[in-house]
Amino acid sequence: MNPSRVMAVMAFEWRRSIASRRFVSWIFLIGFPVLIMVLTARIGASSQAGITPTSWALTIFTFVPGICCMLSLLLTAAPFLQAEIEGRTWIYMAIRPGVKTDMLYGKYLYAVSRTVITASIALLLCLLVSGQLGQVRLVVVMWLLIVLSSLAYAAVYVLIGVIAVQRALVMAVAYSAIEFGVSFIPAVVTQITIQYRLRSLLIQGMQWDSKESSALSGFMADANMFSTQPWWLHVGIMLGLIAGTLMVTTAILKRRELGSLKAD
């Protein structure tokens, strides 16, 4: 891997992403969580009980480190190879020494950095709308979850992108839907999902206990729904899985014959 080539790929992708048409995706990804916060605030305003900080945090967690990050990565990470093949520019990459790997990591870093920035802006605006900007713990925990979510899902999506090149986006959506569903099954299987780790870090990071809300108490009563393991263990496991996934992706990419693939 050549670090300067990796940075060159990342810089090139950033330069392209600032093109005017691609701003539409930026606006959408930042805008929809904010819109949902506005509607949630409206519901809260029309009720006597109002919306608790825990509910705000859960809503922000669902939309920002959750859906916003996943959608951004669906656009940037999953089709990293499909974009080159569909755009008929893959051959220029493939013919250069070692560029396959450098392109993978360059685009991975681009996807992660773009997602982190997009989600961070969305987070800031959501916190403003919800009036939670003063909650320092919330801000820090959410931002760290954004980073971890981006790193983890980007790794999984690039693996999907190199296995199912022509159908990367659809496969990534199917994976995300299945993982999300599986993460709510109160069984051992949920522990292998990214959502499980992120949830556990959220609850531990916010130092919530089961008294926070009735919904949370039911959730936290099941040992399979979140873990009380130390946060550094969760982070370590995630980083390990990310590294392992990227290594597998690299190995597959090196061995794949892509010269015969045509965009259809």
Added chain:
Amino acid sequence: MISFEHVTKLYGIVIGVNDISLELPPGAYGLLGPNGSGKSTLLNVLTGQLRPSRGEARLFGADAFCDIGPLERIGFCPSLDILPTDVTGLTWVKYMVQLQGYDEAEATRRAHDVLDRVELMDARDRGMAGYSRGMKQRIKLAQAIAHEPELLILDEPFSGLDPVARHQMTELLSDWIKEGKSVLMASHILHEVEAIADNFLLIYGGRLLASGATNEVYEMLDNVPRRIDLVSDDATQLAVLVQQQSIVDAVQFHEGGNGVSVLTRKPREVFQQLPHWLKDQQLSVREVSSSDDSLQALFETLMKIHRGQI
């Protein structure tokens, strides 16, 4: 420089390349073949994009599929003219040079140099969406030569170019070869390749039919019967005249009786002696042509040789 040893590439049950063996030292080569003959497959195998189903392909002594070393010494200009539309020519060439391993400053310098060389300096800051076909071909060539490779591989470089652009491309490539660098150019148009290379590789149906210098290829055809058409008002007398010559194998009248077709294995001798025959017999000929002077005819003849029909 290039070595193929019994290379075969299969796409399922479809044969892309069939048992090709050859060794090419540095030089300028034309890879000739009609569409679907296996040229692109051969190039993909050579550059490591595809792994051969059988055999071994080596570029500068290494397998390009497993070893990235050979890729540092080649430049590739593909046939497709689809380029990223949302970046300028300069940005893109610079990016390609950076991917070759150069730092930003060096990449910028090389990008400027090569754009000057291909006469695209005026358009360097324009988005490639607005480039003409000829400009796209030149920018593709630019990214291929910016890092001064030892071997330049081109896939249909003249495709879609107007005559002026073709001339410019020919000059660029000729200058490239004069610098002592190697070229491997794939095309299905004979005269395009002849202008650049004097060594041919003729591929058809995935098989290597023939290889060698231009004169060697044409000498091979010297013993193959070729047809020469003669249009004359004295067709009958002309037929009697040529039929008596020992170097003529057969004579056929044209439909309409306005000329004859002469079949011969020694077309050069016929061309040389024809004026003397006509002068001796006081006959005139309005038109002389040989429809075999085409790539298609060349291939058909070579296929017949391969099948043992000739």
Added chain:
Amino acid sequence: MAMHDLGYRNWDEEARYQKTSWLHISRYGARLAWKSLWLKRLVLFSFFPAVFLAVFFFLYEQVASWPGIAEMLVPAIASVEGEDFIEVASAVQLTREEIQNPSEIPKKILQTYVNEKRPVYWSQMVYYFFARALGLVILIFGLISPRLISRDVQSRAFLLYFSRPITPFQYVLGKLVTIWLFLVLVFTLPALFSYLLGVLVSPSLAVLLSTWLLPFRILAATFLIALPTGLLALCLSSLVQEARYASFAWFAIWIVGYASYRILLATQISTAASTASLTTYTFISIYDVIHQNLQWVFGLVSFDTIKWFFLELVAISVISYLILMRRVTAPIRI
């Protein structure tokens, strides 16, 4: 006369075009789409829910004839259904033999109840089938539709289409039918097949009398799903040259809508917000809007309940169609 001296000649023949040109476009598109291995797998997978549907029909029709079942079910249904069931039971006419042999009475009551409620239960089960299978449809449309128009734009194939006597409407119709073919394959045919199986495993053909409307409801449900989703999918495909952006937009619309509605609904419930109806935010989720409309198609709710959701689907269809036609005619508009 010199070749270039022909002069301009006006075309004075009648412009003719085949009214079925769109069919060729559909067949070509379907053939191309069918090459996808994943699509074939999804289509095969889509028949499994239909098997469950057929099993339900079988169990429903045969339940009254199983010995001992009626005695267990009649009290259970009575406690759940209450007055509704008592009304059905009261109307049962008993013969002399049945009065003399009271053990047969629960069986007769259950059979009568089964016959009375057949249209409702069958419709409900088909509705659940369609509702669950909608996710599969979204996936299949996401596989096929992004490339349909964007590929033509990228490869300039639309120039070839419109240099032939094909109207833009025929082009759009051809592309729509391409997607609809797969919708019928995944939705309609399995549902109709299950219905047919249900009739065949019923005790008598008299079930047709009470369920004859169901096949038409199935066709109506297909149309209700096909039109807005098909037009939306093609509209997205026509807006871009690279299919992955259309793919992204397609899935983003469904994912964001689905999640947003549920979060807002949960918030409403948890805060007991009294001023808003629980369906206030349904409009955000096209998935749930379609569900509401499907309930009406299968006779589970009245049109009045869902009229705004129906209008939303109409609006999606109209807006998508207008954008789509504008994009498709763009290359030939001067």
